[in-house]
Amino acid sequence: MRTRPFLQVDVFGSGPYRGNPVAVILDAEGLSDAEMQRIATWTNLSETTFVLPPTEPGADCHARIFTVTEELPFAGHPTLGTARAWLEAGNEPAVPGQVTQQCGAGLVQVRVDGEALAFAAPPRLRDGAPTEDELAAACERLRIGRDEVVDAAWVDNGPGWLGLLLADADRVLACAPDASPRPERGFYGIVAPHRSGGPEGVALEVRAFVFDADAPVWEDPVTGSLNASLAQWLTESGHITAPYLARQGTAMGRDGRVSVTADAGAIWVGGLTHVAVRGSIEA
Structure with missing residues (x-):
């Protein structure tokens, strides 16, 4: 067990504490899947993310995303909240103004514009009309x-x-x-x-x-x-x-606000991100 940086980020709010919070544990190396799930269950937020060194070429960081019961391959507000926490920790992306984040669904591009971040919408796994x-x-x-x-x-x-x-x-x-x-x-x-x-x-x-x-x-x-x-x-x-x-x-x-823009055939989904809690966690 060691001390690891912990941030809680408010994402998509029209102002502080009006959006959706996500817990972010930086420097999560060494934590097992079971330990990550236990921490995510304990935080009792919709999602908790764990930041690891990337394993995919071109990625700046690797985020694993957990709900209180399971791991998700991708989720939107944790993606933006993790990018904000990673930047707040003093990290710099390889491409200025763009964080490339690895997750279970692959590589996700996150654009940086001050407090506003936006991710490129990933492909749908299922579309079409329901029965x-x-x-x-x-x-x-x-x-x-x-x-x-x-x-x-x-x-x-x-x-x-x-x-x-x-x-x-x-x-x-x-x-x-x-x-x-x-x-x-x-x-x-x-x-x-x-x-x-x-x-x-x-x-x-x-x-x-x-x-x-x-x-x-x-x-x-x-x-x-x-x-x-x-x-x-x-x-x-x-x-x-x-x-x-x-x-x-x-x-x-x-009072969440989600901006949607289209650029070169891609949909970008963004909003404000605000670090609300800074501290550490023993894990």
Whole structure:
């Protein structure tokens, strides 16, 4: 056991403490998979990352991403939070203004613009329309009428997201899912445009729900991976044009802002990053 640098980073907030926090353990060499999982369970945040020397050519650092129960190949706000912590520790990327971060899904490029960071959306592992049975199951869990769904698609870039487009942001904010325990897992993202009354400059309202036997319903405050794959789907299908700004976390008392831009065929997902806690952990 030794002392390792520990930071907690607020990601995607419109200001400090309004986004989604991630715990970052720098200098994680020597920790076993079980030790990383135990620490991630103990922090009790949606994700905890562990920074290691890269093993892939061209990578500046290697981030392993854990939820309280499992390791993920990729997640958006941990990617940006890890890059911010790595930079705060005095590291410099090989390419100025761009951190190349290794994760389970491969190499992810992170652009640096002051406190704002943005990652290149990774390829989806699954896309296309869900079956009517899959969509009906999602609508039942979310307590959304089938006739309220404007469009739906698999937008899975790791967790297993199914995206549902509704007609108006007010309906997204009013969504109250069925929280009764069930054995099957579900990862659902709902999104809708702001027709009126939304904050200036915000085009979309987003919410992310995870259903699990151990946690019947859980809402993520601000979700980079979901916003990335939603952006790919919605821009490709013509529902929206980048650049645009999405809001998430409203129903939870957060105020997340996710910027989406398109550049040379790639979707970039970004927001503000703020180091909220600096210290060390004994591990």
